[in-house]
Amino acid sequence: MDLKLELRVSNDACVIPVVRSFLLNAFALSSLDKNLHEELAGLIVLCTDDAIKHAYGKGEEGSITIGIRDVHGKLDVTVRDYGMPQDIDGMETAAHQSGDAGLRLFGISCEEIADDVHWSGYGPEGKELRISKWLHNTDVTQSVNRDEPEASTGNTSPVPEGEYTVRRMREGEGLQVSQLIYKAYGGTYFNRDVYYPERVESLNRKGAVLSFVAVSSDGSVVGHYALERNVDGPVAEGGEAVVDPVHRGRKLLERMKETALTEARHIGLAGVYADAVTVHPYTQKSNVHFGAKLACVDLGIAPRNEHFLGLSGDQPQRISCLLYYRHLVEPELRIIFVPSRHKPIMEDIYQNLGFPVKFGEEQAPEGRGICSVSVNAGAAKAIVKVGRVGADTAHAVRHARRELTEHSHAEVVFIDMPLTDPATPYAVEALEEYSFSFAGIAPHFSESGDMLRLVYLTEPLIREHIVTYEDFAGRLVEYVLSEQKRVSDR
Incomplete structure (x- = not known):
């Protein structure tokens, strides 16, 4: 049974006992381990107390909302206030410390009681803290036979070809999917959720992930492909693609992709995108032959230690990917705002995508901007999403970059900026002064439309280690690398 509860209180310290009682009673109704009830409640009470003390001005009356959701195997607890703006970037990066410190809130480690913490800012309408705890924590890598090598590198001779069925993953098949990922990647796949069978199934029930599998005649899952709804816009990422080595060469990946696209059209998505690795040309080739077009480098x-069974060895630098996009609805005319320097390459990208585009007249930014930060500690990367460009956006992003690289030890930081915002060109030029460089377009990545992606790297990349399949990919990679060098040489 899904659990959804909410409590709204005033910003008065006298409400703390009420909040604590609400939390403990709610946790008793949830699937949360009883041993964590007191500890998690204490952390939420601390967060609520901080909001009472600091979210509003002295003497200002306000409210705080505590929300609890136990849905599809994941417990989310939110603390939302409606007070003054805060340094969300600093709070977000401070929460995602690396090393032994782990996740921290207000100087207190919460690594044992939370799987993720995330701050969101709403400008003049306050902020929200989300604390997430997965209720299923059995990692498939903990249950594999340790007499086997780290990844299944044994017999990969093809088995006799038989009949295969391609369909949506069913309940109870999450374990086979997790084990299949493990066979191909060992324990190095940067999306850790794939190693937890209960999470795989929970995310599918929730609709955040749509898994498609290839099943052999004996009922074994021998292939997997997923659509991940991980951005705000009407698109999904195609990924988590794997075929058992002994069943490769039978176009199972192509069949799973086609089935996934049919479902994507059915649910009304504008398009599907995929990050194709550049350690080999095969994934790029598959995307090109499937009708996808390159949009971004x-x-x-991805970290250099990501493993590709039988396809590549250790990587000499961080792994770059090419973002390929396939539209599912007829593209409409876009009016976008970009610096003059990048207009020629933007025209080439949009022409390659088949999207009609027109450049608008830029305007200087005003007021406060809106942005959010997400950190993937395992991949040593971060993404700053700009919802609105303000006069303070460039400074805020610069501050976030410093916090992310110095404290969270991110090796790469991406910035996604709305191409529909007339102030974006000003912010881009300012951010290039801080060594952010052009990467390309993220189509339909926000509800407002396409995003312009910039990238900051702590270490430069070398072209010879980036393999490309098509001429346009080679040309765009060289442009992006030249822009990286240009801004870094300042």
Whole structure:
């Protein structure tokens, strides 16, 4: 049974006992381990107390909302105030410390009681803290036979070809999917959720992930492909693609992709995108032959230790990916705002995508901007999403970059900026002064439309280690690398 509860209180210290009682009673109704009830309640009470003391001005009356959701195997607790703006970037990066410190709130480690913490800012309408705890924590890598090697590198000779069925993943097949990922990647796949069978199934029930599988005649899952709804816009990422080595060469990936696209159209998505690795040309080739078009070069998006069974060895630098996009609805005319320097390459990208585009007249930014930060500590990367460009955006992003690289030890920081915002060109030019460089377009990544992606790298990348399949990909990679060098040489 899904659990959804909410409590709204005034910003008065006298409400703390009420909040604590609400939390403990709510946790008793949830699937949370009883041993964590007191500890998690104490952390939420601390967060609520901080909001009471600091969210509003002295003598100002306000309210605080505590929300609890136990849905599809994940417990989310939110603390939302409606007070004055805060340094969300600093709070977000401070929460995601690396090393032994782990996740921290107000100087207190919460690594044992939370799987993620995330701050969101709403400008003049306050902020929200979200604390998430997965209720299923059995990692498939903990249950594999340790007499086997780290990844299944044994017999990969093809088995006799038989009949295969491609369909949506069913309840109870999450374990096979997790084990399949493990066979191909060992324990190095940067999205850790794939190693937890209960999470795989929970995310599918929730609709955040749509898994498609190839099943052999004996009922075994031998292939997997997923659509991940991980951005705000009407698109999904195609990924978590794997085929058992002994069943490769039978176009199972192509069949799973086609089935996924049919479902994507059915649910009304505008398009599907995929990050194709550049350690080999095969994934790029698959995307091109499937009708996808290159939109962006995600320099250094994955750690160098990501493993590809039988396809590549250790990588000499962080792994870059090429963002390919396939539209599912007829593209409409876009009016976008970009610096003059990048207009020629933007025209080339949009022409390659088949999107009609027109450049608008830029305007100087005003007021406060809106942005959010997400950190993937395992991949040593961060993404800053700009919802609105303000006069303070460039300074805020610069501050976030420093916090992310120095304290969270991110090796790459991406900035996604709305191409529909007339102030974006001003912010881009300012951010280039801080060594952020052009990467490309993220189509439909926000509800407002396309995003312009910039990238900051702590270490430069070398072209010879980035393999490209098509001429346009080679040209865009060289442009992006030249822009990286240009801004870094300042």
